[in-house]
Amino acid sequence: MPQYHFPIESKLPHVGTTIFTVMSRLAAEHNAINLSQGFPEFDCAKELRDLVTKYINSGLNQYPPMAGVPRLREAIAAKVESLYGATYDPELEVTVVPGATHGIFTAITTLIRPGDEVILFEPAYDSYAPSVLVNGGVPVFVQLKYPDYSVDWEQVRQAITSKTRMIIINTPHNPTGSVLSAADLRSLENMLMGTNVVVVSDEVYEHIIFDGHRHESVARYPGLAERSFVVSSFGKTYHVTGWKMGYVLAPKELMAEFRKVHQFNVFVANGPIQHALAEFMQNKDAYLSLPAFYQRKRDFFLEAVKGSRFKPLPSSGTFFQNLAYDAISEEQDTDLAIRLTKEYKVASIPVSAFYRDPPAHKVLRFCFAKSDETLARGAEIICRV
Ligand SMILES: Cc1ncc(COP(=O)(O)O)c(C=O)c1O
Numbered sequence: 001m002p003q004y005h006f007p008i009e010s011k012l013p014h015v016g017t018t019i020f021t022v023m024s025r026l027a028a029e030h031n032a033i034n035l036s037q038g039f040p041e042f043d044c045a046k047e048l049r050d051l052v053t054k055y056i057n058s059g060l061n062q063y064p065p066m067a068g069v070p071r072l073r074e075a076i077a078a079k080v081e082s083l084y085g086a087t088y089d090p091e092l093e094v095t096v097v098p099g100a101t102h103g104i105f106t107a108i109t110t111l112i113r114p115g116d117e118v119i120l121f122e123p124a125y126d127s128y129a130p131s132v133l134v135n136g137g138v139p140v141f142v143q144l145k146y147p148d149y150s151v152d153w154e155q156v157r158q159a160i161t162s163k164t165r166m167i168i169i170n171t172p173h174n175p176t177g178s179v180l181s182a183a184d185l186r187s188l189e190n191m192l193m194g195t196n197v198v199v200v201s202d203e204v205y206e207h208i209i210f211d212g213h214r215h216e217s218v219a220r221y222p223g224l225a226e227r228s229f230v231v232s233s234f235g236k237t238y239h240v241t242g243w244k245m246g247y248v249l250a251p252k253e254l255m256a257e258f259r260k261v262h263q264f265n266v267f268v269a270n271g272p273i274q275h276a277l278a279e280f281m282q283n284k285d286a287y288l289s290l291p292a293f294y295q296r297k298r299d300f301f302l303e304a305v306k307g308s309r310f311k312p313l314p315s316s317g318t319f320f321q322n323l324a325y326d327a328i329s330e331e332q333d334t335d336l337a338i339r340l341t342k343e344y345k346v347a348s349i350p351v352s353a354f355y356r357d358p359p360a361h362k363v364l365r366f367c368f369a370k371s372d373e374t375l376a377r378g379a380e381i382i383c384r385v
Helices: 019-029 046-057 070-084 100-111 128-134 153-159 182-192 252-265 271-280 290-304 333-344 372-384
Strands: 094-097 117-122 138-143 164-170 198-202 228-233 246-249 320-324 363-367
Touching: 019 333, 046 271, 070 094, 070 246, 070 271, 094 100, 094 252, 100 128, 100 164, 100 198, 100 228, 100 246, 100 252, 117 128, 128 138, 138 153, 153 182, 164 182, 246 252, 290 320, 290 372, 333 363, 333 372
Parallel strands: 117 138, 117 164, 164 198, 198 228
Antiparallel strands: 094 246, 228 246, 320 363
16 A cells, blocks of 8 residues: 655644534444435436436436536526526536535635635535635634524624635525525625625525525526525435535626635536436426425424434424433433434534634534435434433
């Protein structure tokens, strides 16, 4: 085995194996019900699998155009226009990427130079801060308010400096299930007016939103759309997280720069899958029925944990339900998550994993994108804790 003998000055010295890998591995070792990592336990539509097979067999197996297959970009632009009333030019303002994480990384790399500040809300999806740091940027954290994880816009205002180049928002929000309201988006729009701050809006759960809430895409707000990269993921919408397919929307000036980086980072996303998605997207029901599908799962899980000593926090979107355990234990959330996996055989994610300096909240995140049987078995254990 070859060995490298020189010192390595890590660009990400504090990054180790993620808690998601740790908990999933622990769940497998201890034969635990795995409600930790966020991916569906069920398969995607057969029709979608058949379409991918069809396009592979029809010989569309070489590089597609750099920005994405035109018919898919057209389908995305048409969908965004019909849902959010915003017009994006498929030729210049829509790019298909290999997953939302790639899209977010590329948007950050496109703009962030050493010393630039990027405002992030904590708890935060784990890719944001490392993507900023690897580009020499400085993450500036604003904490969401516990227990509803809402935004304190006054704190955001105070966090903005002459070095602020970007702000990353995420609605519906992982790991908390909170959603931004129209008033939130208007606050952000007003606050950024006259600045050169760019927004990266992570909207991968745009179709997983409950209780009649409307998804507040930045695309709906002209003052935000003109300064935003909107990022979405087919993985979440069509139960195909392993395909790593997503897209980014931005005004053509921003998108031209984005594509310069995308071109030399990955060049293209998977071709035959793009053709399949373009055809499958004609069936609007597949995404319009998603809120009801996941709301039923959330409610099934909530009903099943009703008798437990855990206290559910509000989940208005995503496929995560957070449970507070103040009434159960003084342990830190990571210790409890590990103990529950080993002793009780149910795996979750400690919410502290989504913070740089975790507060002392006692909250575990459970994923309900699972079969009813798995949810019932997991909930039965939760009720015994
Ligand atoms: C908030 C958020 N953004 C982005 C992603 C990643 O999406 P993709 O798999 O398309 O890269 C996830 C996946 O868990 C997520 O929760």
